[in-house]
Amino acid sequence: MVNVFGSRSLRRLLFFCIMSWKGLQKAVSRLPHQIMSKKGDVTRDPEYMELEKQFKLLSQNAQRLQTDAETYRDGVAAMLNHQASFSEYLSILYQPLDAELEDGVVRRRNNQTSAKAVQAVQDYATIMSYSRDEIMPCLDVIDAHIVSRLIEFREILKTVDKTMIKRNHKMLDYDRFRTNLAKLKGKAEKTISEEKQIYKLESQLDIATQDYEYLNGIIKEELPRIIQLRTSLVDPMFQEFYFLQCQIYGMLLARMQEVISTNGLHFETLTMGVEEGFNERLNKFNARTELEESGLLKQGGRAWLGASAAKSSKLPLKERAQIRREENAKAAASSSGMGGYGSDSPPPPAYGTNQSHEVVDSTPYQADSKQSNSYTNNAYSPPQTGSPGRTYVRALYDYNAQAEGDLTFAKDDLIEVIQKTADVNDWWTGSLNGATGVFPGNYVTEA
Numbered sequence: 001m002v003n004v005f006g007s008r009s010l011r012r013l014l015f016f017c018i019m020s021w022k023g024l025q026k027a028v029s030r031l032p033h034q035i036m037s038k039k040g041d042v043t044r045d046p047e048y049m050e051l052e053k054q055f056k057l058l059s060q061n062a063q064r065l066q067t068d069a070e071t072y073r074d075g076v077a078a079m080l081n082h083q084a085s086f087s088e089y090l091s092i093l094y095q096p097l098d099a100e101l102e103d104g105v106v107r108r109r110n111n112q113t114s115a116k117a118v119q120a121v122q123d124y125a126t127i128m129s130y131s132r133d134e135i136m137p138c139l140d141v142i143d144a145h146i147v148s149r150l151i152e153f154r155e156i157l158k159t160v161d162k163t164m165i166k167r168n169h170k171m172l173d174y175d176r177f178r179t180n181l182a183k184l185k186g187k188a189e190k191t192i193s194e195e196k197q198i199y200k201l202e203s204q205l206d207i208a209t210q211d212y213e214y215l216n217g218i219i220k221e222e223l224p225r226i227i228q229l230r231t232s233l234v235d236p237m238f239q240e241f242y243f244l245q246c247q248i249y250g251m252l253l254a255r256m257q258e259v260i261s262t263n264g265l266h267f268e269t270l271t272m273g274v275e276e277g278f279n280e281r282l283n284k285f286n287a288r289t290e291l292e293e294s295g296l297l298k299q300g301g302r303a304w305l306g307a308s309a310a311k312s313s314k315l316p317l318k319e320r321a322q323i324r325r326e327e328n329a330k331a332a333a334s335s336s337g338m339g340g341y342g343s344d345s346p347p348p349p350a351y352g353t354n355q356s357h358e359v360v361d362s363t364p365y366q367a368d369s370k371q372s373n374s375y376t377n378n379a380y381s382p383p384q385t386g387s388p389g390r391t392y393v394r395a396l397y398d399y400n401a402q403a404e405g406d407l408t409f410a411k412d413d414l415i416e417v418i419q420k421t422a423d424v425n426d427w428w429t430g431s432l433n434g435a436t437g438v439f440p441g442n443y444v445t446e447a
Contacts, residue, residue, distance in 0.1 A: 043175055048216060051223045052164065058227060059157050066150040069241070073142045076248060080132040087125035094121050120263040127255045134251050138244050146241055153233055160226060167215035174212040177205035391417040393430070393444035407437030414447055415439070 094117060181201040184194055260267055269277030395413040399406075409415060409432050420428035424441040 043171055043212075045216065045220075048220055051220065051227075054227055055157075055160070055164070055223060058230060059154070059161065062150060062154050062157060066147060066154065069142065069146045069150060073139050073147065076135065077139055080128075080135060083128045084125075084132060087121065087128045090121045091125055094118055114266075116263065116266040120259065120266040123262055124259050127259050131252060131255045134255075135248055138248050142241070142244055146237055146244075149233065149237055153230075156226075160223065163215065164219060167212065167219055170208060170212040170215055173208040174205070177201050177208050181205055391420075392447040393417055394447045395444055397443050399439060399443050401437070405437050407432060407435060407439045409439065415444060 181198065184190065184198050184201065187194065190198070260270060269280050272280060392414050395409045395411050395415060398410050399408065401408045407415070407430055413432060415430040415432050418429045418431055418436065420426075420430075420441065426441050427438045428441045428444075429436070429438050
């Protein structure tokens with residue numbers, strides 16, 4: 001016959017069930033006394049009640065301290081990961097937005113991020129990687145010396161709490177047997193069964209009294225020592241946690257300062273006051289003004305819908321945009337009398353040039369719908385393919401080559417157009433004095 005109780009796990013399960021059943025029986029037997037007993041019949045020990053109050057407060061604070069230590073540890077780890085991700089996304093945002101086109105087609109050059117901005121981002125990414133490698137060991141120390149000690153301390157408190165719960169149960173038994181015995185002894189006439197019950201209750205009361213007094217006495221004797229010993233645990237743990245925090249913040253500060261010191265030209269306003277630095281950057285480049293002047297934002301990306309009602313609404317979007325540019329150019333020409341260009345107007349920025357010392361150089365002329373200034377919306381006829389003769393344009397401003405392959409010219413120079421597009425906000429190819437190169441289309445007008 002197979003011994004079904006031979007397995008250790010089965011024996012443990014059976015023991016647990018038996019103990020649980022016994023505990024349930026005891027709880028049921030105590031329930032009537034808890035319901036029917038009066039406050040005057042309950043044993044009260046003021047000294048123990050005060051210790052119990054302090055113990056519960058100690059347990060609650062230990063749990064909160066452990067939770068906060070774990071939250072701090074996880075928060076610093078998350079911060080380091082977010083900083084690394086932040087530097088990664090910054091590097092992506094600072095990448096140039098060049099597009100590879102087919103051979104023989106002029107590539108539109110967008111504004112390039114300044115070299116010092118790119119270098120600052122690269123240094124920041126490197127520093128964040130170093131910071132994470134340096135600080136992670138500190139988090140391991142927090143876990144080993146702070147969190148683990150608090151977990152052990154709470155386990156000790158749980159053991160004490162179990163003893164206190166057992167003491168309270170023994171107190172209920174003591175009160176229950178004492179009350180029942182007093183009721184039976186108070187009867188004038190007793191039956192034989194009641195006499196036997198009195199004898200049984202006296203025996204039970206004697207055992208309950210011994211158990212209660214033992215547990216109550218040992219708790220009142222030992223619990224104050226345990227509560228007082230908490231400082232022996234908390235003091236060194238608090239000091240270590242303080243120094244670890246100082247170490248973490250110090251390493252972060254040193255690494256951040258390293259980024260600033262090696263890229264001082266890029267972070268040029270950090271030595272200024274807040275208001276002074278803000279005004280300095282605002283004077284160099286006002287992003288709000290650029291956004292407010294953007295036709296794309298003004299009209300929700302539908303600038304072409306403002307074309308004349310006389311034009312067919314069924315025209316392609318590209319032709320609608322061309323019509324809008326022609327109308328803007330005519331309106332500007334009629335208001336200024338100079339074809340839309342004032343004699344004192346500064347030249348529009350060429351594509352690919354740095355506008356300021358900002359972290360990210362602006363690109364205000366990347367698309368037709370992004371500008372509403374009259375001098376950037378002059379109409380140009382589409383390239384006339386197959387027509388005899390040469391096409392010339394006249395320079396409206398001086399332009400110095402910003403990169404290799406650019407064409408340098410002065411105001412009023414006559415430039416031969418080799419290749420151009422219908423978009424004045426693009427780079428065209430031309431020739432002047434035997435030199436060939438590209439130039440911004442919004443720097444010239446039809447000759």
